[in-house]
Amino acid sequence: MIELIELTKRFGQLVAVDHINLHVKQGEIFGFLGPNGAGKTTTIKMLVGLLKPTSGRALIDGYDVVAHPMEAKRVVGFIPDQPFLYEKLTGVEFLKFIGSLFGMKKDEIQPRISDLLGLFELDGWRDELIESYSHGMKQRLVMSSALLHNPKLIIVDEPMVGLDPKGINLVKRIFRQKSEEGVSIFLSTHTLEIAQELCHRLGIINRGKIIAMGTLSELTKDLEDKTGQTGTLESLFLALTGKPLDD
Amino acid sequence: MTDVVLLLWPKAKSIGNRLKHRRASDLIRPVVMVILAVLFWVVIFAVFYKVLVYFKSIEILGEVLVAKLLAVVFLTFFLMLTVSNIITSLSTYFLSEDTRLILSVPVSTEKVYLSKYLITLGHSSWMVLLFGIPVFTAYGAVYGAPITYYLWVAVILLVFLLIPGGLGVMISMSLVNLVPAKRARGALVVFFVLFLAALYLFFRFLQPEKLANPERFSELVDYLAMLRLPTSPFLPSHWATRSLFPLLKGRFDDSMFYFLLLLSTGLMSVLAGSWISRLLYYRGWSRSYESRGDKIRKVPVLEGLVDFIMRPFHESTKMMVIKDVKIFLRDTRQWSQLILLFALVVVYLFNFKALPLNKVPRISFYLENVISFLNVGLAGFVLSAVAVRFIYPAISLEGRSFWIMMSSPIELKRLIWSKFWTSLVPLLLLAEVLIILSNIFLHVTQFMMIISTVSIFLITIAIVSMGIGIGAVYPRFRVEDVAQIYSGFGGLIYMIICVIFIGLVILLEAWPTYVIFMARIGHRSLSLFQWIEVVFCFCLTTLIILTATFLPIKIGLNRLSRIEI
Numbered sequence: 172m173i174e175l176i177e178l179t180k181r182f183g184q185l186v187a188v189d190h191i192n193l194h195v196k197q198g199e200i201f202g203f204l205g206p207n208g209a210g211k212t213t214t215i216k217m218l219v220g221l222l223k224p225t226s227g228r229a230l231i232d233g234y235d236v237v238a239h240p241m242e243a244k245r246v247v248g249f250i251p252d253q254p255f256l257y258e259k260l261t262g263v264e265f266l267k268f269i270g271s272l273f274g275m276k277k278d279e280i281q282p283r284i285s286d287l288l289g290l291f292e293l294d295g296w297r298d299e300l301i302e303s304y305s306h307g308m309k310q311r312l313v314m315s316s317a318l319l320h321n322p323k324l325i326i327v328d329e330p331m332v333g334l335d336p337k338g339i340n341l342v343k344r345i346f347r348q349k350s351e352e353g354v355s356i357f358l359s360t361h362t363l364e365i366a367q368e369l370c371h372r373l374g375i376i377n378r379g380k381i382i383a384m385g386t387l388s389e390l391t392k393d394l395e396d397k398t399g400q401t402g403t404l405e406s407l408f409l410a411l412t413g414k415p416l417d418d
Numbered sequence: 419m420t421d422v423v424l425l426l427w428p429k430a431k432s433i434g435n436r437l438k439h440r441r442a443s444d445l446i447r448p449v450v451m452v453i454l455a456v457l458f459w460v461v462i463f464a465v466f467y468k469v470l471v472y473f474k475s476i477e478i479l480g481e482v483l484v485a486k487l488l489a490v491v492f493l494t495f496f497l498m499l500t501v502s503n504i505i506t507s508l509s510t511y512f513l514s515e516d517t518r519l520i521l522s523v524p525v526s527t528e529k530v531y532l533s534k535y536l537i538t539l540g541h542s543s544w545m546v547l548l549f550g551i552p553v554f555t556a557y558g559a560v561y562g563a564p565i566t567y568y569l570w571v572a573v574i575l576l577v578f579l580l581i582p583g584g585l586g587v588m589i590s591m592s593l594v595n596l597v598p599a600k601r602a603r604g605a606l607v608v609f610f611v612l613f614l615a616a617l618y619l620f621f622r623f624l625q626p627e628k629l630a631n632p633e634r635f636s637e638l639v640d641y642l643a644m645l646r647l648p649t650s651p652f653l654p655s656h657w658a659t660r661s662l663f664p665l666l667k668g669r670f671d672d673s674m675f676y677f678l679l680l681l682s683t684g685l686m687s688v689l690a691g692s693w694i695s696r697l698l699y700y701r702g703w704s705r706s707y708e709s710r711g712d713k714i715r716k717v718p719v720l721e722g723l724v725d726f727i728m729r730p731f732h733e734s735t736k737m738m739v740i741k742d743v744k745i746f747l748r749d750t751r752q753w754s755q756l757i758l759l760f761a762l763v764v765v766y767l768f769n770f771k772a773l774p775l776n777k778v779p780r781i782s783f784y785l786e787n788v789i790s791f792l793n794v795g796l797a798g799f800v801l802s803a804v805a806v807r808f809i810y811p812a813i814s815l816e817g818r819s820f821w822i823m824m825s826s827p828i829e830l831k832r833l834i835w836s837k838f839w840t841s842l843v844p845l846l847l848l849a850e851v852l853i854i855l856s857n858i859f860l861h862v863t864q865f866m867m868i869i870s871t872v873s874i875f876l877i878t879i880a881i882v883s884m885g886i887g888i889g890a891v892y893p894r895f896r897v898e899d900v901a902q903i904y905s906g907f908g909g910l911i912y913m914i915i916c917v918i919f920i921g922l923v924i925l926l927e928a929w930p931t932y933v934i935f936m937a938r939i940g941h942r943s944l945s946l947f948q949w950i951e952v953v954f955c956f957c958l959t960t961l962i963i964l965t966a967t968f969l970p971i972k973i974g975l976n977r978l979s980r981i982e983i
Contacts, residue, residue, distance in 0.1 A: 255818035271737035
C-alpha cells in the first residue's frame with residue numbers, strides 16, 4: 172500500500188529525511204518510531220502532499236504522490252497531530268464538506284456521518300460550532316473525517332494526543348478492526364506501548380535515516396545485535412539513538 | 419519591575435529576531451511602507467497647514483478656531499484610543515495564546531497587568547501617533563513654534579496615552595466579567611463599526627461642500643466658535659489642548675498645571691487598572707473559557723440561494739463556496755464591516771444626487787456624461803478598496819486548516835476558482851448598483867449607461883481575479899487577525915496594481931468613448947480612421963482586462979501549488 176524508495180527531504184542544509192526505503196502491505200499496521208526531529212512528521216507530510224520530496228519516490232496504492240497526487244490522496248485518510256479545523260463550522264457541516272472533497276455522493280455522506288459521530292461519541296455536539304469543542308473532541312472529529320470515505324490507507328501522526336483513556340481504547344479497537352478489513356495503517360508515535368500493542372511491524376527513524384525495521388521480536392533482536400545489550404525495546408532504542416522515545 | 423521586564427522580554431526578543439533574520443529581499447517591504455507613510459504625512463500636513471493658515475487669518479475668531487480644532491483633534495484621539503484600547507485589551511489580556519502560560523507562572527496579577535498594559539498601549543496607540551505627527555508639525559509650522567513645542571508634544575502625547583489605555587483596560591476587565599471575552603469583542607467591534615458608519619454618514623449629510631458658499635461658511639465658523647463639547651474642563655483632551663497651546667507661541671502660561679492634571683490622571687488610571695485587575699482579571703479570564711462559543715447563525719435562504727446559483731458547478735466547488743459563506747456570516751469581525759460598506763454605498767450615491775450639475779443645461783448634459791465615464795474609474799477604486807478588505811484575504815483565511823485542502827484529492831485550481839466565484843457575485847452586484855444608480859442620478863445617455871455598466875462588469879472581474887491571485891502569492895496562514903493579512907505588503911502591492919490597472923483601462927477607453935459619444939450627439943458617422951482608432955483602443959482594453967483576469971490566477975495557482983506546510 173505504501174512504498175518509499177530513496178525518499179529524501181532537505182530544508183536548506185538540513186537533511187530531514189535521508190534516502191529512506193520502506194514498504195507497508197495491505198491490512199498492515201506499521202508503526203513509525205523515533206525521537207523528536209527524527210523525520211517522522213516530515214515523512215508523513217510528504218506522503219499526504221503537504222511537503223514535496225527533494226528526491227526519491229513515495230507510492231501509495233501504486234500511485235506516485237508527486238506524479239499522481241489526486242489518485243494517491245483519494246485512498247488516504249489523514250489524521251494530523253494538531254487538529255486545526257474550520258472553527259466556525261459545526262461538526263456535521265465539517266464532515267459534509269470533507270465528504271464532498273472526497274467526491275462522496277450526498278445520500279451516502281449523511282448515514283456515514285451519523286455512524287461516525289455515534290462511534291466517536293460526538294452525537295450531542297453535532298450541531299455545535301467546532302470552536303467550542305475540546306482538543307480531544309476535535310481529534311475525534313478529525314478521525315471521523317479521515318474514516319468518512321472508507322480509505323484504503325490511514326496515515327496518523329501521533330494518534331493518541333489529546334484523547335482520554337476511553338478514547339484511546341476506542342481508537343485502538345477501530346484501527347484493529349480496519350486492519351482486519353484490509354485497511355493499512357501508517358502511524359507515527361512516541362508511545363511505545365501503543366506501537367507494541369497495535370503494530371504488526373515497526374520502523375525506527377533517527378536523524379532522517381531508518382535504523383531498524385521489522386516485527387517487534389525481529390526489532391528487539393536486531394537492536395540487541397546492534398547495541399550488544401539485552402532489555403526492553405525502549406531501553407534498546409535509547410541505547411541506539413541516545414534519546415528517549417518521548418524526548 | 420524585573421518581572422514586568424521579563425514578561426515583555428519574549429515580545430521584544432521576537433521583534434528583534436524577526437529583524438535579525440530579515441533577508442535582503444525583505445527590505446522592499448519596509449521601504450515601500452516608509453514611502454507611503456511619508457506620502458500620507460505630507461497629505462495630512464498639507465491639509466492641516468492650509469486649514470490652520472486660513473483659520474488664523476480670520477480676525478478675532480481665528481485663534482479660537484485654531485484652539486478648537488486642536489481640542490477636536492485631541493478629543494477624537496481620546497475617543498478612538500479608548501475604543502481601540504478596549505478591543506485590543508480583550509485580545510491581549512484574555513484571548514492571546516501566551517496568556518495561558520503567563521497566568522500559570524508564579525508572577526503576581528499586577529505585574530501581568532502592567533506588562534500586558536504596555537503591550538496593549540503599544541498596539542492600540544501607534545496609529546494615532548503616526549497620524550498625530552503631521553498634525554502637530556503643521557501647528558508648529560503655522561505658528562513658527564520653538565523647539566520646546568515639539569518636545570512638549572512628545573511629552574504630552576506620551577502622558578495623554580496613559581489615560582485611554584487605563585480606561586480601556588478597566589472597561590474590558592469589567593465587561594469580560596459580564597460577557598465572555600470573545601462575545602464581548604464581537605459586540606464591541608459591531609458597536610465600533612456602527613459608530614464609525616454613523617459618524618461617516620453624519621458628516622457627509624452635513625454637506626461640507628456647502629462651505630464653498632461664503633454665506634454658509636460664516637455660519638459654520640460661528641457654530642464652531644460656540645461649540646462647547648471639545649472644551650469640557652473635565653476631559654483629558656481639554657487638558658492636553660490647554661497644556662500644549664501656549665507652547666505654540668513659546669510661552670508656558672498654565673501648561674504645567676494642565677500637564678500635571680494629565681500626568682496624575684494618567685498614573686491614577688494605571689494604578690486603578692491594577693486594583694481592578696486584582697479583583698476582576700483572573701475571574702474574567704476564567705469566564706472567557708467557560709463559554710461554549712458563539713451561537714450558530716443559520717441563514718437558510720442565503721444557503722438555498724448559493725445552492726441554486728452554484729448548481730452548474732462541481733459538488734466540491736459548491737461546498738467550498740457554502741463553507742466560505744457560512745464562515746463569513748458567523749464571524750462577527752467579518753460581517754460587521756458590511757455595515758461600513760453599506761454606509762460607503764449610501765454616501766457614494768448621495769454624492770451624485772447632491773452634485774450641482776443642473777445650473778447650466780448645455781454644459782451639464784456634457785458634464786453629466788463625462789462624470790458618468792469618470793465614475794467607472796472612481797467606482798473601480800472603491801471596489802478595489804472593498805476587495806483588498808474582503809477578497810484579497812480569501813486564500814489566507816483558510817488559515818491553519820489549509821492542510822485539509824492540501825491533503826484532499828482536490829486540485830488547488832478548484833479552490834482558487836471557488837474563492838473567485840464566492841467573491842465575484844457580491845462584488846459585481848455592488849459594482850452594478852453603484853454604477854447604474856449613479857448613472858440614473860446623472861441622467862446619462864443610453865450609450866454611456868451601456869459603456870459604463872459593461873466596463874465596470876469587466877473591471878470587477880479583473881479586480882476579483884487579481885485579489886484572489888495576488889492573495890495566493892502572499893498567503894498568510896498563521897495570522898490571528900484578518901487585518902494583518904490585508905494591511906501587509908501583499909495588500910499594498912494589490913492596491914497599487916489595481917490603481918494602475920483601472921487607470922490604464924480608463925485612459926484607453928476615454929478616447930474611443932469620446933469619439934463615439936460626440937458622433938452620436940452630432941448625428942454623424944465615424945470616419946474610417948476613427949473606426950480603426952476605436953477598434954484598436956477597445957481591443958487593447960480587452961487584452962489588458964483578459965490579462966488582468968487570467969494571469970494573476972495562474973501566478974497565484976503556481977505559487978500555491980509550490981507551498982509546503
